[in-house]
Amino acid sequence: MSAVPAGVAARPAPAAEDTGAGRAAELGPRARLWPSLAAVYRAQLSRARVARIPLLFVATFQSVGIMIMMRGVVSGGGEAEYVVSGASVVVVAYVALNLLSQYFGQLRFSGGLDHYATLPVPPAAVVLGAAAAYASFTVPGTMVTAVFGCLLFGLPLGNLWVLLAVVPLAGAALSGLGAACGLLAPRPELATLLGQLGMSAALLLGVLPPDRMPEAVRFARDLLPSTYGVEAYARTFGGSPNWAYVAGDMAVCAGVGVVSLAVATWAYRRAAVR
Amino acid sequence: MCAVRGLTKTYAAVRGRRGAPGTPEVRATDDVALDIRRGEIFGLLGPNGAGKSTLVRQLTGLMRPDRGSVEILGHDIVAHPERAARILAYLGQESSALDELTVALAAETTGRLRGLDLRRARAERDAVLDELGLAPIAGRPLKKLSGGQRRLACFAAALVGERPLLVLDEPTTGMDPVARRAVWSAVDRRRAEHGTTVLAVDRRRAEHGTTVLLVTHNVIEAETVLDRVAVLDQGRVIACDTPAGLKERVAGEVRVELVWRENAPMQVPEVAALRQRAVEAGRRWTLRLAPEEARAAVATVTGGAAFAALDDFTLATPSLEDVYLALGGAARQGLVRA
Incomplete structure (x- = not known):
């Protein structure tokens, strides 16, 4: 019944020695930040093929649906710009905030973090690699949403390239928040809940034009990092956008991204050793 | 190390x-x-x-x-x-x-x-x-x-x-x-x-x-x-x-496992006596006995009324599981032999 080869069993016991040798052995190499970040990023991207495609489709489908609904309410002009811009950024919020929060929540509670914690990899590499991958997952959906929205509302497509800056910056801010939520939530269901709530907030406060909102809601909107991504893209539809404001909005996203990713890295470190 | x-x-x-x-x-x-x-x-x-x-x-x-x-x-x-x-x-x-x-x-x-x-x-x-x-x-x-x-x-x-x-x-x-x-x-x-x-x-x-x-x-x-x-x-x-050193601690014992068809024949006095030393798991009894006791137990269960109620039995030299139990291990289940 034993599945162990005889040769393994019949072996002299090793010599007793060395337990108090005193001299510390040389440590194995540490994984450096950028190569390990690249390795985590690549591994996470490959997960999209196995696990993420249906959810990416949902993210895009949801945003397209919202725009079709809003078509009945909003006729065009400035309000339409916010709808298209908001719906595009919601894709980022759905994937980077909601799905990443769920992912880290599940990883932590299933014990999957042990795998990374017993490898000599910098915590920032794990968090940034996963965040970057999730931000990348949003690129196709965001583009499809923006193009569809522009065609639907008759808006120009010339400023689409702005999304190439908006997606990574808003992605950094939202995926940092998502990772922090997932790693700090005391239970996995709470991680899911926080991610969902964040996504709902980005949806409600991002897609609706701000002019119609009451003062308190507008204040809440200003607190949400995704708002600045929405603003940045919405500003560029006009004939001569104020690029200083656009840059300012993006700087807010970048700042929130740096802070939230730093918090997420700290949360990872805390979650890895209990 | x-x-x-x-x-x-x-x-x-x-x-x-x-x-x-x-x-x-x-x-x-x-x-x-x-x-x-x-x-x-x-x-x-x-x-x-x-x-x-x-x-x-x-x-x-x-x-x-x-x-x-x-x-x-x-x-x-x-x-x-x-x-x-x-x-x-x-x-x-x-x-x-x-x-x-x-x-x-x-x-x-x-x-x-x-x-x-x-x-x-x-x-x-x-x-x-x-x-x-x-x-x-x-x-x-x-x-x-x-x-x-x-x-x-x-x-x-x-x-x-x-x-x-x-x-x-x-x-x-x-x-x-x-x-x-x-x-x-x-x-x-x-x-x-x-x-x-x-x-x-x-x-x-x-x-x-x-x-x-x-x-x-x-x-x-x-x-x-x-x-x-x-x-x-x-x-x-x-x-x-x-493992060998541990097993020496229970070297004087033999493991006897009895599996009954339905219920143990408690009307047989020798079986009733064995029960006090058995670890029971459903129909299965596990006993650790000295070699002569084991021989007597096997003789009992392979004859007469006890044999009619017996489904299966095994005799084995002790394993690390017996060592665990002999050392006072509290769990009766949880170790596997596969």
């Missing part, structure tokens, strides 16, 4: 909430002391809940002990838990970090995160996958594999980027005999090998190769592959010796 002293970890009591019962304070490891020698396969044997995984998590820097010290190859792991990752490779019970990767990418990524450059990680990945017979399924995601194959793939990831200490938490769970054999011959080859990067510092010591700390609740595996074994029960080490 690994010295553990006075290691204690207590899980705080959890108060019951909304009808859910609370759990009392649990001492998961209780003043544990161990010495693991270089080059040996050292085992932690115990039933589920004995504290094996908690102990291993403290040795691998994943959990801080409340008290005590862990020293591996001269490094204080309690003070510097992050050093553990540079000394040892750990195969935990969970694969969720790798589940959605292909077998090849799981091994390669793990090697990269163990500090190998891309070329080296790929070369070691290919060598390990070949060695374990995983090459044909290298392109399949772990979550699409059977439990045993997935375990083997995780073991492959643990081997990429060699370390002087391998910590394996129930590595062969769910594996078929072929996969188990692959695991043990891979472990054996690493033990025999000379000069891994770390050990090359000292050629003389290098001859001893990789050390393995194995967590298991499988007594057959423990008896056949381990050089020495620590038996854990309720967070304490109740014995530590070679």
Whole structure:
């Protein structure tokens, strides 16, 4: 019944020695930040093929649906710009905030973090690699949403390239928040809940034009990092956008991204050793 | 190479909430002391809940002990838990970090995160996958594999980027005999090998190769592959010796197992007497008896009314499971023989 080869069993016991040798052995190499970040990023991207495609489709489908609904309410002009811009950024919020929060929540509670914690990899590499991958997952959906929205509302497509800056910056801010939520939530269901709530907030406060909102809601909107991504893209539809404001909005996203990713890295470190 | 002293970890009591019962304070490891020698396969044997995984998590820097010290190859792991990752490779019970990767990418990524450059990680990945017979399924995601194959793939990831200490938490769970054999011959080859990067510092010591700390609740595996074994029960080490040395403690005994068809024939006085010494599990009785007593018991149950009620019986020399029970191990279930 034993599945162990005889040769393994019949072996002299090793010599007793060395337990108090005193001299510390040389440590194995540490994984450096950028190569390990690249390795985590690549591994996470490959997960999209196995696990993420249906959810990416949902993210895009949801945003397209919202725009079709809003078509009945909003006729065009400035309000339409916010709808298209908001719906595009919601894709980022759905994937980077909601799905990443769920992912880290599940990883932590299933014990999957042990795998990374017993490898000599910098915590920032794990968090940034996963965040970057999730931000990348949003690129196709965001583009499809923006193009569809522009065609639907008759808006120009010339400023689409702005999304190439908006997606990574808003992605950094939202995926940092998502990772922090997932790693700090005391239970996995709470991680899911926080991610969902964040996504709902980005949806409600991002897609609706701000002019119609009451003062308190507008204040809440200003607190949400995704708002600045929405603003940045919405500003560029006009004939001569104020690029200083656009840059300012993006700087807010970048700042929130740096802070939230730093918090997420700290949360990872805390979650890895209990 | 690994010295553990006075290691204690207590899980705080959890108060019951909304009808859910609370759990009392649990001492998961209780003043544990161990010495693991270089080059040996050292085992932690115990039933589920004995504290094996908690102990291993403290040795691998994943959990801080409340008290005590862990020293591996001269490094204080309690003070510097992050050093553990540079000394040892750990195969935990969970694969969720790798589940959605292909077998090849799981091994390669793990090697990269163990500090190998891309070329080296790929070369070691290919060598390990070949060695374990995983090459044909290298392109399949772990979550699409059977439990045993997935375990083997995780073991492959643990081997990429060699370390002087391998910590394996129930590595062969769910594996078929072929996969188990692959695991043990891979472990054996690493033990025999000379000069891994770390050990090359000292050629003389290098001859001893990789050390393995194995967590298991499988007594057959423990008896056949381990050089020495620590038996854990309720967070304490109740014995530590070679498997043969441990079995000598119960050498004067024979294990008798009786399986009744339905109910034991209690009208037979000898059977009623045996019951007081039996550990019962449904229709199955397990007895540890002196050889003459065993002979008498077998004579009783193979004749007359008792034989009519008997479904099956076995006589066996004692195993580590009997050692565990003889040492006062509290759990009556949880160790497996497979």
